[in-house]
Amino acid sequence: MTVAGRYVGQSVRRQEDPRLLTGHGRYVDDIVVPGMLHAAFVRSSVPHGLLRGVDTEAARALPGVAAVLTAAELHPGLHPMWQTMMGQDAPAAPFRPLADADVRYVGDPIALVVVESRYIAEDAAELVVADIEPLPPVLDTSAALGDTASLVHPELGSNLAGELPAAGSPELDAAFASAALVATETFHQHRYACVPMETRGLVAQWDPAGEQLTVWAATQGPHEFRAICGRVLGLPEPRIRVIMGDVGGGFGQKMFPMREEIAVVAATRQLGRPVKWIEDRNENLLGGGHAREEQMTVSVAADDAGHFTGVRVEQLENVGAYPFPGNGSTAMAGSMIFPGPYRIPALSYAARAVYTTTCGRCAYRGPWMMETVAREQMVDLLARRLGMDPLELRRRNVITAEDLPFTTASGMVYETVSPAQTLEQAAELIGYDAFRREQAAERERGRLLGIGLALYIEPSQSFGPLGTDGATVRLEPDGRVALVMGTASHGQSLETTMAQVVAEHLGCDLGDITFVQGDTAYVPYGAGTGGSRSAVVAAGAARQAALALRERIVTLAAAVLEAAPSDLEVASSAVGVRGDPASALPFAKLAGLAYFGHAALPEGAPVALEVTERFKAPPFTFSNACHAATVEVDATTGQVSILRYVVSEDCGVMINPMVVEGQIAGGVLQGIGGVLYEHMVYDGDGNPLTTTFLDYLLPTAAEAPAIEYGHVETASRLPGGAKGMGEGGAIASPPALANAINDALAPLGIHLTRQPMSPAAIVAALTP
Amino acid sequence: METQVAQVAMTVNGTPRRATVEPRKTLADTLREDFGLTGTHLGCEHGVCGACTVLVDGAAIRACLMFAVQADGSEVVTVEGLAPAGGGLSAVQRAFREEHGLQCGFCTPGFVVSLTAYLRDHPMPSGAELRDALSGNLCRCTGYQGIIAAARRAAGGMEDQ
């Protein structure tokens, strides 16, 4: 167990709260630029069809309308678009901001109207008439694969968006040939979405004289936003300034600018006037990016004691029409992460991603999470076939401390994970054995109670472009500290936690630090806030920069005090000789000497009290957790009540336990929402049916269980000992809940393998 | 098409304000655009998320569902008007900070305004009543854990006053 520092390890209350609580946050819709126009999109109401013509005349005639842009006007001069993480040659849907010649999903943007006011923009959009000749929609993933007659993207010649071939092995074949039991099942996950409470939006301003683009954006990564603007418009990156203020959540949706954002940026350049676009909720649900719709078939070979000997996985992903990023497939990540917390000696993982005439897939908190959703449900199903308790089956297969370091069948190397400990802690916290006794007694009385577990190992992603982050720490002339970072905190509390890290290692008071992020003109390059990487990569940079500045301040103080640096100590924003408090020089005094009184300083004393460091992280750092849920299912109504919800988490050294628990809670509710309430529904003709909050149901406080937490703290090998943990809550909660529901339904001989597990779905399963 | 406009006058956070608006302009847009009070947020514009909640003559209402002309002559309080004069945080705001009742902060003004009105009218709510009272607002970040804890804390604090 690590001893908490003065700041690191403390549940420090957040720096960002006072402004957000009093209505003084600055979100993108709060930005007003002189001369600003407002954009609205005209969208396809047809899932698939040929665009015979777009009549914009009536719209153009409306007073206040500055422009109505279709592909013919907007696209000329635009360059190819690709995301840094995916690379230039990655398979991807064709790039086009607006529909051109055909439409490929309901919501496909056809035209952009740019108008003096938002109200008139919407009037004008309604006056645009698109002449669409319907084509058959492409909806069924399996059927779409072989279909060459009906193509989502005719220019690609196939609906296959991506493929990961199975890499079998003789060991795997042998495992299946000699297995005591082979269990195979297909699990389905339905389409649901990020749904940040703030929709997407931006204000873009082109300065024709200076040839500079400024964009205020609701984004999770201003530098990636800038890179994409640079690529599409053919502008040098330093000529583009992307500014993010407060951002109202993203969950993956705001990791990459999508077609609409790019269209608005292209429009401002063309018109030479600032343009604001704030997506409305209908658009956000219709076209802001969807996630999770996929199926996974898992075959497990086990010996007669229930030990896994081999696993075969086949995944089929529905990536919609225009996924972001790349082709929307999560299979590469899923194939690496699938073995998770278990000893699985041999594995093959095959996947296919399919384009359909639906809204494209976007990243959503743990985009690859189907591996955990399917794996954890498979463990329970196998346990049932073996007649073994799922807890016992997990105990037999889970990676223990003795197994470490452990290399998975997919080549991931675990050094500091603790899945067995979190399994036991969660079981203990939820009172697993006592619940089993209660469950048996209640079953006698006809009550359907169930318990579900889910284990997972969560990678913080710091490979490739995600692998470094930068921080500048500057002692200002008044002795206060500026912390300037490449992060893009949008709810993750980095304004507080990064300051905690700096205060701890620099030796200053927390209140002396002012945190700055989100302006590409001033901050170090950052790969964005996502992928559970901030506690690893960003905190690494903050720590490294703080230590470097501390060393410089100590060197300066040593010169002034004529003492050896090793005799000095730093505390509470002052440096003095150890054991001689009277000698302490406040940071303000030292800063004054460096900036203004340097003539009096001895030769060689440092005067540059500003340090920029980049931290380079290993490609993955692994945290782990176990979720445990108990539920009651009402056999008449199909209603699921969550009785208790426990998470035992090991994310290494916690910078701020309050923030860690907040991240877990948010993710868990998203997972609960997905299993029980949220469903982005398309009808059989490809029309979306759930495009308001009256149809797309988010969980509220009334549905939220009280979440109980346990912590195991196994430091990672990184300086600081942290691990990432931002996505796990949303990854493990769906299977934990699904397992609990199936456990409750077990006496009826029912095992659901499809989500959502809504009352209607459960009643249907209960009705013979 | 001739655009109609109307004059509206209302007291907002204690200050008399006037604006010339189209009759179809919502109170939320008027507060945000004409009065520069951007703390009132729009999460859905169809009356479900509660992010736009403000007090009109003391009652918590959804400012996305009310036209500015309907608020003519009213007393309006927004999230900007809840903190004590001279700075600091109200009891409800303090409780949210203390209990980590916000992450991105986008839903927060709506929760803070709704809860302030609710606790004024129901000083000693039960836990279930509080959950129910909060269920008219959506939050995507917190899993409601910190919000429910903040509501409990604020309810307790209000008893003390």
Ligand code: FES
């Ligand atoms: S914006 Fe008014 S209720 Fe959602």
Ligand code: FES
């Ligand atoms: S704090 Fe982000 S939506 Fe509630």
